[in-house]
Amino acid sequence: MQLLGGSGGPALTVRAVCRKAALTERYFYESFADRDEFVRAVYDDVCTRAMNTLTSATTPREAVERFVELMVDDPVRGRVLLLAPAVEPVLVRSGAEWMPNFIDLLQRKLSRIGDAVLQKMIATSLVGGLSSLFTAYLHGQLGATRRQFIDYCINMLYITAAPYVPAGELGKSQ
Template sequence: MPTPATAGSSATGAGGRRYGGADPTERQARRRSALISAGLDVFGTDGYAKASVKSICDQAGLTQRYFYESFSDRADLLVAVYDDCVDYARTSTLAAAGRFLDTGGDATPDASEGIAGELISEAARAILQAFVSALADDARRARVMLVEVVGVTPEIERVRMRAIHGWAELILMLARGNRPASARQRLASVGLVGAVTQLMVDWYVAGTGETDVPREPLEDILDVCVELFVAAHDRLLN
């Protein structure tokens, strides 16, 4: 019969051996997370086209067999990195939005009524600032979200389109709460996402020196975005 110490260090039944306090599933999740972090570094610094599975694994400190444990190819990892960037930006955006939503005495914001009309200008600035900062504060995330995922494959384009419409749904939720949106309002929300995205693309690319377009100050870009959102709210989304 194994001693308690042996039993605790050698196996976890059907889950397999534990190493460093982690079972196989937990270790695989850690390796996957390390590859996503490495993918952000490599894709966000050197670009997707120049990246190789080996360079990503070297960055993660893992062998290539562990790459294929979690991802089928570089494009599969790019989707995971992009999704992680979108989740990061969305979390920052929702955190900023929370203080403009009715809490009803509860710690959890209630978005069922949307943001009150008299708060829209202030809320738009705070929420858009959070989104812009999520990209501007980390050039790797900006490059992945704004440049590297565009036009790679039809499958990744579908992922990108889902993200765009996810942002549009968030705009409608914050502006209208649970009230149904018309086709015009949905189009307006998609248009707002497109406007902010293109302004940020211009800002990022201008900063790389790969265009003759001048790089405008982020504060000016934020001002324009706020004006667009307030005008769209007053005329279309309210």
């Protein structure tokens, strides 16, 4: 994961992986057909962890805080999820395949909004906006404290969804 999500961008070769893991190339090829399969496996693992983190959250604040812990406290993981698909050709397709999963998850969390089309549009815009925010935060481009960043993300979730949530439902968990 460190080789794929390094601060200077991916530096992942089979030899580098074997050196980092203290394995022989033979062992590598017993587990993976090639470099691309390994890269996809690393990316899928990071995406699965992110989905599990978000799925288990019961409130927007909990979801954002857990996601920050997962992606910002371990910036290598954050760079793999958010940046690697843009610079690693084998992940272009994987990134496009995973994005709808994150949108669907958020759409399910928007269950108090009765219109499925609105749910989908809100979820799509929020995932896109939050992805951009997390990317900028990982790059140190926002100048925000951790608390400011978390609070802004939570406010963004509420402000975007609030106009479509029936009166009396806003602020309840999920």
